[in-house]
Amino acid sequence: MKGNNQQDLFALAYISNSIYKDEADLKKANDDIIYTCDLKNKITGVTGLLYFSHGVYLQYLEGEEINVLETFKKISKDHRHSDITLIYSGRTSARKFEKWAMRFVSNRHYVDNLFQQITHFGFAKGQLNPNNKHLLETFLKMI
Numbered sequence: 001m002k003g004n005n006q007q008d009l010f011a012l013a014y015i016s017n018s019i020y021k022d023e024a025d026l027k028k029a030n031d032d033i034i035y036t037c038d039l040k041n042k043i044t045g046v047t048g049l050l051y052f053s054h055g056v057y058l059q060y061l062e063g064e065e066i067n068v069l070e071t072f073k074k075i076s077k078d079h080r081h082s083d084i085t086l087i088y089s090g091r092t093s094a095r096k097f098e099k100w101a102m103r104f105v106s107n108r109h110y111v112d113n114l115f116q117q118i119t120h121f122g123f124a125k126g127q128l129n130p131n132n133k134h135l136l137e138t139f140l141k142m143i
């Protein structure tokens with residue numbers, strides 16, 4: 001896989017709010033996003049996780065730094081979500097979602113508690129401390 005050289009590996013995570021309230025609009029938006037992720041990330045070698053729960057996205061992107069950053073730049077301009085808040089970015093030694101162009105998971109009760117800590121309490125805007133990095137790691141392992 002492109003970008004599997006350990007020195008190149010980079011990851012970032014952000015949270016955002018979907019703009020859709022209507023269930024059918026939401027489903028259509030998520031289906032379209034998943035389709036695009038599959039198509040584009042297979043070309044750029046980006047892998048990761050897109051978690052969606054209660055109108056909130058948490059996405060973890062990993063791959064070659066330039067590809068992760070360019071993908072995030074596009075995502076940041078996407079009108080289907082708002083209040084995009086970067087919660088983590090940095091070098092990483094190995095991929096966590098190697099087999100997935102973008103694994104999509106939604107509304108898992110057993111991870112929602114942790115998810116809510118991350119989205120509402122665990123992270124101050126733009127800040128990262130060892131505790132919330134640990135929280136994110138735990139969340140990603142639970143999925």
Ligand SMILES: Cc1cc2nc3c(=O)[nH]c(=O)nc-3n(C[C@H](O)[C@H](O)[C@H](O)COP(=O)(O)O)c2cc1C
Binds near residue numbers: 040041102
């Ligand atoms: C929550 C969310 C997650 C997304 N994740 C990805 C992604 O992982 N990879 C990607 O290429 N596009 C993703 N997109 C779509 C991009 O914002 C954008 O629409 C797409 O990359 C279009 O690329 P293009 O300008 O090259 O056609 C996501 C959009 C949203 C709203």
